[in-house]
Amino acid sequence: MQGLRKVLIANRGEIAMRIIRACRELGIATVAVFSEADRDSPHVRFADEAREIGPAKPAESYLNLERILAVAADTGADAIHPGYGFFAESAAAARRIEGRGLVFIGPSSEQIALMGDKLEARRVAERLQVPTLGGTQALESSDAAIEAAKRIGFPVIVKPVAGGGGIGNAVVSDPVALERATTLAARLSQQAFGRGTVYLERFLPQARHVEVQIVADQFGTVVALGERECSLQRRYQKLVEETPSTAIDDVVRAEMAAAALRIAKAIGYRSVGTIEFLVDAEKRFYFLEMNTRIQVEHPVTEMVTGIDLVREQIQIAAGVPLSFTEKDVKPRGHAIECRICSEDPLKNFLPSSGKITDLKLPGGPGVRVDSGIELGSSVTMHYDSLLCKVIVWDKDRDLATARMRRALSELHIGGVKTTRDLELAILGSQEWRDGRIHTRLLEEELLTRFRSSLGQL
Amino acid sequence: MSERIEIVAPVAGVVGNIPVAVGDKIAAGDPVIVLQAMKTEFPVEAEQGGRIAEILVSEGQEVEMGAVLARIDPE
Numbered sequence: 001m002q003g004l005r006k007v008l009i010a011n012r013g014e015i016a017m018r019i020i021r022a023c024r025e026l027g028i029a030t031v032a033v034f035s036e037a038d039r040d041s042p043h044v045r046f047a048d049e050a051r052e053i054g055p056a057k058p059a060e061s062y063l064n065l066e067r068i069l070a071v072a073a074d075t076g077a078d079a080i081h082p083g084y085g086f087f088a089e090s091a092a093a094a095r096r097i098e099g100r101g102l103v104f105i106g107p108s109s110e111q112i113a114l115m116g117d118k119l120e121a122r123r124v125a126e127r128l129q130v131p132t133l134g135g136t137q138a139l140e141s142s143d144a145a146i147e148a149a150k151r152i153g154f155p156v157i158v159k160p161v162a163g164g165g166g167i168g169n170a171v172v173s174d175p176v177a178l179e180r181a182t183t184l185a186a187r188l189s190q191q192a193f194g195r196g197t198v199y200l201e202r203f204l205p206q207a208r209h210v211e212v213q214i215v216a217d218q219f220g221t222v223v224a225l226g227e228r229e230c231s232l233q234r235r236y237q238k239l240v241e242e243t244p245s246t247a248i249d250d251v252v253r254a255e256m257a258a259a260a261l262r263i264a265k266a267i268g269y270r271s272v273g274t275i276e277f278l279v280d281a282e283k284r285f286y287f288l289e290m291n292t293r294i295q296v297e298h299p300v301t302e303m304v305t306g307i308d309l310v311r312e313q314i315q316i317a318a319g320v321p322l323s324f325t326e327k328d329v330k331p332r333g334h335a336i337e338c339r340i341c342s343e344d345p346l347k348n349f350l351p352s353s354g355k356i357t358d359l360k361l362p363g364g365p366g367v368r369v370d371s372g373i374e375l376g377s378s379v380t381m382h383y384d385s386l387l388c389k390v391i392v393w394d395k396d397r398d399l400a401t402a403r404m405r406r407a408l409s410e411l412h413i414g415g416v417k418t419t420r421d422l423e424l425a426i427l428g429s430q431e432w433r434d435g436r437i438h439t440r441l442l443e444e445e446l447l448t449r450f451r452s453s454l455g456q457l
Numbered sequence: 458m459s460e461r462i463e464i465v466a467p468v469a470g471v472v473g474n475i476p477v478a479v480g481d482k483i484a485a486g487d488p489v490i491v492l493q494a495m496k497t498e499f500p501v502e503a504e505q506g507g508r509i510a511e512i513l514v515s516e517g518q519e520v521e522m523g524a525v526l527a528r529i530d531p532e
Contacts, residue, residue: 085496165496187474188498235497342495351468351495353522381469381494 011083013372160189166236246435358414470494
């Protein structure tokens, strides 16, 4: 299919806005869908058309595929963009969308199914001689988990086979905690993804999370667009991201890109996607998983490469070849993203709901804001806590850091608690300045210091 | 006997899981009710040890911030 005329965006918040913008630049009409709780949300008015699809609960609205397909038919949309979260990585949803003769803006349902099973994905990597952390197969019982953990050696990390977003993940150091964590992970994963199977992986202390962006069209062109460092996390969810990473040098960078390309090519991937790795202190990298969707942190890659990932993703789905080749990719400068979330860092990131009573977004040179809220918006418990993303670009990391601190100091959100002050403090910390960050740094060190000093790190 | 202690929802959410039953003995810091909000789970913990006297919510129920979820007889 050449050229899409109308895209239905099956999402909300900042990513819905982002996709509508990309469509508008491509001359594609847009249909927004929204729940009762989102009647006043910005994406509803921003799209060319909008239809209400049900109550606030995601299962009855944004995950109600039958309803969304009915809206697509009714409005004459020829494609559905799932954004991230909701059914972005549901092979069953992609299959049903394809089955209706609509374009699913993402990879094929077979590719989603293959890489969505983390054990299958690990086997793909192993077959291609991409290093992995090893670990177990699917576990039958908590006794089997304890046996396996003794063999691997504590601490181990418990992970659901299905799903993402860190749901159910837990690092455990003893059999009692392991039993509790496997039960919880199975329950959470069953609730969220309809599959309660879990497995164990060796836990790497002081590891860094570094991921490689892949773009692949339907004509066999596959390009790696450099890495993103996403080590600053809470609850296995990213908070601050940057590119390039301070964890790796050009040799490792090239090896990681080559490994990511091998995986994408081996599965015949066609869309934007991300291969996630852990990197240890000796710069050895290990395949973690593949995300078969556009990611929250995609803008940092856009800032240094000048390539619009969402536009490319839509064009790939429409059967248009990539607008660039590997030779055209010349990343320059440094980019940082801070996710501004409605959570209280002083209360263990407790979600904060309410009405946005004050909103001042930053601007000026090198600053981009992708926002899903406006003055008067309601932040409810039903959806994730991301309010907006502040992204900056500058010539090098120090300058980008100074620019981000300036931008965050301009940002004011009233009515809910946010992570802004914590992020300002992170960017002022010695660990950040030295580039000595790892996946547990925020929860194990920075947060404690933030709480006791109220702002200064 | 001293007055019962109320376990209150610190945030609006959905009751995800109730790891205790009436009559259970719990210590300070034990999770009493697990709330789900904004795609995350939050254990609401007992600030003081005691015995679970009442559980006022059920799994899947939506609760407002400040809602009383359970009561504890302190020990």
